[in-house]
Amino acid sequence: MKPGKTGRARSGASLIDVAKAAGVSTATAGRVLGGYGYASEPAAERVRSAARALGYRPNRLARGLITGRTQTIGVVASDIASPFYAAVIRGVADAVQNRGFGVLVTNSDERLALEQQAVRLLLEKQVDGIIIAPCDLQSSEHLTEALESGCPIVQIDRAAPNLQTDSIAVDNVGAARACVRCLTDAGHRRIGFVGEVLLDGAVDLDGAIRRCAGLRPDERGVVPSVLRFTGYLAGCHDAGIAPDPNLIRRLGVYSAAAARAAVLDLMTGPRPPTALFTADGAMSTGALEAIGALGVDVPGDLSLICFDDLDWMQFYARGVSAASQPAREIGALAADLLLRRIEGDRDPVRHIVLPVAIVARRSVAPPRRARPRATKIGAGHD
């Protein structure tokens, strides 16, 4: 009844108890119950029924201590409450659960210190591998260390370039380019851009444009929002549109509030865009809030395509087009890759780039003709 003096709380029958009851050695009982090694049918049957009678439940901790395998994989997400990561984790869980694996989840909130702490916890818990969206593409010593200690890693959403691991990301450049194409095909020429696009060494817009124009689709070591900005530039270029600095907002932070302010500013300025492309979940949320606050019609005064780490439902409901990542698939693929590595696969690392579906709603339609604002020429004020 009371916990033993060693402090362990739960008891239950151990393999020793089962072996004793079945009249065999623990080795034999282990072989039967663990499904490894041989045992004669009569012995096996005695062991099984003893296990059943005692309500035996294997202790995976003990097994893990010996085999060096815990059958647990760790996931480090920015925020598991975000629809994107929630779906990724679901994909991971589905892929591994029928193989007897567990999934240990942690959040980094895009902060390196938290990520390092999370990785340490996972390693101390002896996970067999880690799936991570690294929050810093340069500082990855903690991940190198994990790798060197034999813990395989799969990077998702982004990939540190100097980390020799498999990775899975969507085709950010291609998807953003396709989004812009939707807009230009519909006749838009003034297409606003709102994104984080944090670039060290390129604070000015011209520098950013020069730098991003050279990026290739599969470029690793580059954060998604920069790749999407690259796609935006490419899309404009495709349509023979020169990037207009007044229509581009690089916020430098991943903040819905900042995006809201930026879109309000864009839309109430002298020559507002007729269409808008938002590069991230937070940007998209901010943009939706702004156009709500402005009472702007979508479609109508504005066409909008959101690149989305959030739930496409909100865009769907709003009648807005969105580019949406196949999150579950990313999770499932990441888990597959990881399990393969855990099983000892030594193939060269793979970098998978997934296509992104664009869920076109009504908002790509060209804008309604704006209400004539100053019919009386020279009215000068309102």
Place this chain on the structure above:
Amino acid sequence: MKPGKTGRARSGASLIDVAKAAGVSTATAGRVLGGYGYASEPAAERVRSAARALGYRPNRLARGLITGRTQTIGVVASDIASPFYAAVIRGVADAVQNRGFGVLVTNSDERLALEQQAVRLLLEKQVDGIIIAPCDLQSSEHLTEALESGCPIVQIDRAAPNLQTDSIAVDNVGAARACVRCLTDAGHRRIGFVGEVLLDGAVDLDGAIRRCAGLRPDERGVVPSVLRFTGYLAGCHDAGIAPDPNLIRRLGVYSAAAARAAVLDLMTGPRPPTALFTADGAMSTGALEAIGALGVDVPGDLSLICFDDLDWMQFYARGVSAASQPAREIGALAADLLLRRIEGDRDPVRHIVLPVAIVARRSVAPPRRARPRATKIGAGHD
């Protein structure tokens, strides 16, 4: 380089190595690094620097095997990809992470067999406690067993009545009642209801109404949708409205498609409701799809309040009112309760009932006067 012959993959320095390097016993090294027991400062310092030099990382498996504590808690959700459970798990993770705990997540998809499998996995992995949304309020032998083996449990969202555990749920009856009140206050009298409301032994509506009318707010052993139906009935009663069977749709399944069909049927019938209350996430999604397909305006031809296991963003975007659960808080509270039990708290079980916020958007406004459909009396056809 190569894995040892025992099959364990990862090596790294063990406590033995650290002790050897520091010139002390493993007992002393363990006391220093584990933070238990005494050690002289010089010895401690030698141990710490040896640990640092060797890159020592404690193996929590080994510790767990002895202490009987893994510092891991398990969560069994219906679907971690749903915004509700994703947020719950985030709340759990936040509450436990700074205490060095990990969170192991599993999905039941509301299927008993999967839930049992998930619980077994968690127990074999020796979690210190389980947070679960039980999918079957009657068949809970597997949970009783867990409890008896010393694994504390906290139930969320619903609670099996015969399970002596802490539980956390929202005030389903009160929230639904308040939703209806929003509608009746705005002048609605014909308020439709769409929910799962699966009741054995009450297949007919009259039976269901009689049975639900007697439920009290804190009733356990009753699934949320039934409690919300109860709240709906109470809200109607408050306003002196007799429940109209033609406006009530008990689907018996948790299906957006079924809800969509039900709402289409309701709205295209002879006397459509002027307002609608949906009792679940899937119902809400289906209803939104239906009114989208019908081109019904919200507000306008219809007022709508959704009870929500999904993301309130979609309602917000649609201009719809929603009752939303404080998911993160539920997770955080569940984790707190569980940690307390893990630490040996023997207080009587607590059943926490949380209030639900109603996010009122435009849809509670009374409906616009319907476009006169048959101005020419006797027109007879369209």
Place this chain on the structure above:
DNA sequence: CTGAAAGCGCTTACAG
């Protein structure tokens, strides 16, 4: 304050 010894529950070679 410190160390030798036992042991958590299991798996793994290794003899028989």
Place this chain on the structure above:
DNA sequence: CTGAAAGCGCTTACAG
């Protein structure tokens, strides 16, 4: 096919 023994990496009483 089976068992005795060793051991995974740590913590726990218990002597000193």
